[in-house]
Amino acid sequence: MYLILLGAPGAGKGTQAKLLSEELGIAHVSSGDLFRENIKNGTSLGLEAKGYMDRGELVPDATVIGMIIAHLETEACAKGALLDGFPRTIPQADALDTALHSSFSDSIQKVIYIKVETEELLNRLSGRWICPVCSTPYHEVKNPPKVDHLCDNEGAALYQREDDKRSTAENRLQVYFNQTMPLIEYYLKRGLLIEINGQQKVEKVNQDILAVTGSNRGELSEPLVA
Numbered sequence: 001m002y003l004i005l006l007g008a009p010g011a012g013k014g015t016q017a018k019l020l021s022e023e024l025g026i027a028h029v030s031s032g033d034l035f036r037e038n039i040k041n042g043t044s045l046g047l048e049a050k051g052y053m054d055r056g057e058l059v060p061d062a063t064v065i066g067m068i069i070a071h072l073e074t075e076a077c078a079k080g081a082l083l084d085g086f087p088r089t090i091p092q093a094d095a096l097d098t099a100l101h102s103s104f105s106d107s108i109q110k111v112i113y114i115k116v117e118t119e120e121l122l123n124r125l126s127g128r129w130i131c132p133v134c135s136t137p138y139h140e141v142k143n144p145p146k147v148d149h150l151c152d153n154e155g156a157a158l159y160q161r162e163d164d165k166r167s168t169a170e171n172r173l174q175v176y177f178n179q180t181m182p183l184i185e186y187y188l189k190r191g192l193l194i195e196i197n198g199q200q201k202v203e204k205v206n207q208d209i210l211a212v213t214g215s216n217r218g219e220l221s222e223p224l225v226a
């Protein structure tokens with residue numbers, strides 16, 4: 001099963017992907033997390049991506065596409081994937097389609113569009129704290145850890161992302177409006193898009209997504225039209 005989580009920076013893609021990946025039994029594939037891991041390990045891919053990420057711009061399509069397709073071919077994705085942060089442009093979406101058809105004889109089952117208003121997105125990004133071990137995102141007010149500044153799962157000290165600073169976050173949102181929002185129309189036309197209200201409690205957003213993806217592993221409910 002291949003599902004896409006689509007939404008602006010701060011919409012809650014990572015938060016939901018962590019829950020859904022366990023509930024649906026498929027791998028969580030986050031392009032942002034893969035880049036951050038490469039940066040941490042000092043790889044050439046990480047070095048290439050870092051400048052773009054620090055400025056809140058998109059990493060070039062060819063680089064992202066190569067990284068994600070290679071990852072989809074790993075054992076971890078044998079049962080499919082929940083894609084978080086990819087695709088983000090029409091060329092990326094086309095490349096994903098081609099790869100799924102040719103290498104896996106498969107296709108995207110659903111695109112979950114998590115919708116959140118702009119001011120709320122900026123509030124979420126400025127209050128976000130992340131676990132350096134398992135990448136679980138928290139929010140200091142809206143979704144705090146049980147113990148201040150420590151991850152519930154790992155006990156590790158949480159950190160804030162450099163690109164969550166207000167000016168970079170605003171640029172990331174602008175890039176999203178210009179380059180990623182056309183994907184909403186792209187997937188809507190293909191009958192794959194389902195819009196979810198992302199401005200509800202984390203648990204309610206999760207329930208709404210499960211209701212349209214089916215909570216049993218490997219099963220999907222009837223397609224809906226957004």
Ligand code: AP5
Pocket residue numbers: 007008009010011012013014015016031032033035052053054056057058059060064084085086087088092124125127128129137138139140142143163172198199200201202205
């Ligand atoms: P990436 O890491 O993908 O960042 P993003 O898309 O900007 O998304 P975020 O991680 O900021 O937000 P999210 O939707 O996951 O929200 P979260 O769940 O954390 O990309 C980073 C960079 O990498 C890009 O700028 C680009 O340079 C590069 N890149 C990545 N993919 C690329 C691609 N395909 N092409 C080119 N370049 C690429 O939640 C946010 C906060 O809100 C948290 O604090 C959370 O606790 C809180 N929250 C979540 N849900 C709720 C809720 N329901 N109510 C209240 N608070 C909530």
